[in-house]
Amino acid sequence: MSFIVVALGVLVAFTIEAMTGFGSIVLALSIGALVMEIPVLVQWLVPLNIMMTAPLVWRYRHAVAYKLLLTQILPLMGVGTLAGVWLADYLHVVYTQGIFALLICWFALRALLNARAPAHSTPVRSSLIAGAGVTHGLFASGGPLLVYALARTELDKTRLRATLLCVWLTLNSMLTVWFAVFGELRDYLPEIAMLLPCVLVGALLGNALHHHVSQQAFTRAVFSVLLIVGLILLVTSVHSVWG
DSSP states (O other), rough: OOHHHHHHOOOOOOOHHHHSSSHHHHHHHHHTTTSSSSHHHHHHHHHHHHHHHHHHHHHGGGGGHHHHHHIHHHHHHHHHHHHHHTTTTSOOOOHHHHHHOOOOOOOOHHHOTTTTTTOOOHHHHHHHHHHHHHHHHHHSOOOHHHHHHHSSSSSSSHHEEEEEEEEHHHHHHHHHHHHHHHHHHHHHGGHHHHHHHHHHHHHHHHHHHHHSSOOOHHHHHHHHHHHHHHHHHHHHHHHHOOO
């Protein structure tokens, strides 16, 4: 029964990421954590994310915003991630995650209620990207801030999704190598193989949905997922403190 819950969570979460470009791991973790330990789930989900993002990145490689990716996103997120890992030893992650979740909910609601807001200035966008790295280093959740930073750029829905998927492919590939060398990835290969069909179906469904929604509907979907992620993080934080 536990594995079925995880499989359904993977199907839903990976469908959403294939459509929007983000959200698979945090959503799948939130569902799977109801029945399993998070450290085990992480070592299942990170390699599965690569199996979905790699084909999509290759197929839509022409749409990746390489200049933005190489000159801003990866360098700033890389520095921010190192800072987040360092700060994790000094900050209470549960309370920090709660504050982060509130910010994400505010960002998402603001964007949904003000669809015509202008794009971020370059300094603000750079700060948000670096902040995404910090949150990724603190609690493996850099997606929300990164999406908020990029959602009002000149990127259309296909370029935004392709660029985001390329970021996750890069970061999760590095994390998978870490799991293979220092973790227990080899012990989890049977479960990963059994979840692979859910990933493939999710990728096909999400990709089809991506091509059947308008730019406006896509933007609203992105911020709606952002709000859901923020609420999940907030509930998780509150449960950790009061549970």
